[in-house]
Amino acid sequence: MTLISEEEAELVRPSGAECLLCGQSLEHGYLCNGDTLATARRLDRMPRLYEALAAFLHPSGRRPELGRTRPAEAPLPVSETVLGLRGPGGIVGVLEDWRSAMQDDRGWSEPAIAGTTGRRVVVAARALGMNLEWIASSWPMAGAFAEEIRDLERDVASIINPPEPSMRIGNCPAVYADGQVCGAVLRVLAGTTEVACRWCGCEYGPESWLALKSFQPDAATPGGAGALEARPSRA
Numbered sequence: 001m002t003l004i005s006e007e008e009a010e011l012v013r014p015s016g017a018e019c020l021l022c023g024q025s026l027e028h029g030y031l032c033n034g035d036t037l038a039t040a041r042r043l044d045r046m047p048r049l050y051e052a053l054a055a056f057l058h059p060s061g062r063r064p065e066l067g068r069t070r071p072a073e074a075p076l077p078v079s080e081t082v083l084g085l086r087g088p089g090g091i092v093g094v095l096e097d098w099r100s101a102m103q104d105d106r107g108w109s110e111p112a113i114a115g116t117t118g119r120r121v122v123v124a125a126r127a128l129g130m131n132l133e134w135i136a137s138s139w140p141m142a143g144a145f146a147e148e149i150r151d152l153e154r155d156v157a158s159i160i161n162p163p164e165p166s167m168r169i170g171n172c173p174a175v176y177a178d179g180q181v182c183g184a185v186l187r188v189l190a191g192t193t194e195v196a197c198r199w200c201g202c203e204y205g206p207e208s209w210l211a212l213k214s215f216q217p218d219a220a221t222p223g224g225a226g227a228l229e230a231r232p233s234r235a
């Protein structure tokens, strides 16, 4: 990250000129509401993204939590990028560095670091999320922070959801109150890490995608979901 002092930041632009991420004009503060909310959601997703990356470390291995299911897109090489993102300078390092800088600028003591990397990701993301209101309204570093969090998510997305126009991950297994299965086609847009059924609104995080693939009764039959697609699916 590039750090400039608070004084320098104030010289570059007065507080309240514009959102440091998208540039729209603001009455006050450093991030617009939309970017504040988007950053909050990204921070919220970080622990799941960290976990989801594990499936892409060892393509021939299997994830115990998914039983005997092997990653369907398996033949990827073990990725240096994945190792990097899960390593000390990856997700955990970015979050902890920003948390440390934030606490320092608020006059708080250095945060204690403990536990597994996964746990540290949870703790750092939560701490930043809890201070997001202050970050957006009062921290000149808010723009650089929000940008790096956005880029971090994009880096993860490029691995767990490679840049193709959209990836079909199966049919929505949600069951309506009347017992009928939703069945709409679920697609993930490139560069994103969340998929929501456009028919029933159910949301599926990346940690559930592999399970979704294995949950498709008609997955082996080309066009096997025809009956389901005959419904007025908006997907």
Ligand SMILES: [Zn+2]
Residues within 6 Å of the ligand: 019, 020, 021, 022, 023, 024, 031, 032, 033, 034, 035
């Ligand atoms: Zn903005």
Ligand SMILES: [Zn+2]
Residues within 6 Å of the ligand: 172, 173, 174, 182, 183, 184, 197, 198, 199, 200, 201, 202
């Ligand atoms: Zn659905």
